[in-house]
Amino acid sequence: MYDLILTGARVIDPAQGLDAVREVAITGGRIAAVEPRIEGRARQRLDLNGRILTPGWIDIHAHIYPGATTWGIDADAFCLATGVTTIVDAGSVGWANFAGFYDYIASRARTRMLAFVHISGIGLTYGPLGEMEDLRYGDPERTAFVIHHWAEVCVGVKVRQGGFQIGPNGVEPLRLAVKAAEYTRTPVMVHIGAGPPLPEILDLMRPGDIITHCYQGHGGGILGEEGRVLEQVRQARARGIVFDLGHGGGSFRYSVAKEALAQGFPSDAISTDWHSHSLETTVFSLPETASKLLNLGIPLEEIVRQTTAAAAAAIGRSADLGSLEVGRVADLAALVVREGEFTFADVHGEREQGRFRLDPVLTVREGRLYWPDDLRAEMEEARAKAHRIRALSNKNFAALGWKPGA
């Protein structure tokens, strides 16, 4: 007797090379069978005809520590409404504020919440100032201890190498991050943007380390002066550096993505960089972000690989996440590929028409069903919180109904 059998869907599981109509049985929160036809009874049967069914999506770059960091959003309901079963905070936490994230956010969420720990001990608590302008915030040993002690939640080290975040410190923050990563045998995720030249950054990176914001258009990116993908970038990919999308509020430019794709340089993983400034301004969901690449010609199977198996590999969790192999945790996403006339925009306001949009219809997390409609009230509350911290960060006091000195 199974708990649940999902029938009729086109199952895409790139980790197993599977793309076919299959039935999926779930028992005790685990995948029990994936077969053309499953005999046997189930407490519940659900027909997903016309849907695609994939492993739960994994968003490897977001900011999900609300109330303690100026970037943080309350992401749980947004994830469960959009097919995301695992979300990774990218550096909101440093060693000094990690325990709060673990106790109050990650351990209470229904979504699996993981973290890259920032090399700056304060993480991203204070948006208006660069977290590594002062190198004294960087501490490889304490960072490594946190990653070691909370190994089930911590997947690696984060550093932001944009000029705004590092001041005059060049690649020194990255050097410190690599040291922490070496202590813990984990990858470093490096944010790039108008900082030191990318080749200088890549020189310090090791196979498995991750560049995030690969299609950003602020300078210091993957394209050289003539718009060609830098030779050093191709060499970095060849030796195992991972290139993650990290859309966010400032880091996806259509012209860069198109140029890179025309030259055969797709991303390795798709992530939202969801935060208080990007939430529903430039990023609507992981499937919406992925739809942009789908419409630029990336095949659906490859989209699913980048949001499941490849994302799991990037965070060192291939052994337990990103596949529907029998025995694994029952994390799944059901989506519909809608056809019509859709408009998408990048962070510079450049618009693109697309014929396809991936719309999430159901999320299964550890065998439990989550329908978008049931999460609307929670999302509304999270939205209001994000608006408030965004307005405060922007000193938009009018939006907060307050006038300084009045």
Ligand SMILES: [Zn+2]
């Ligand atoms: Zn980010």
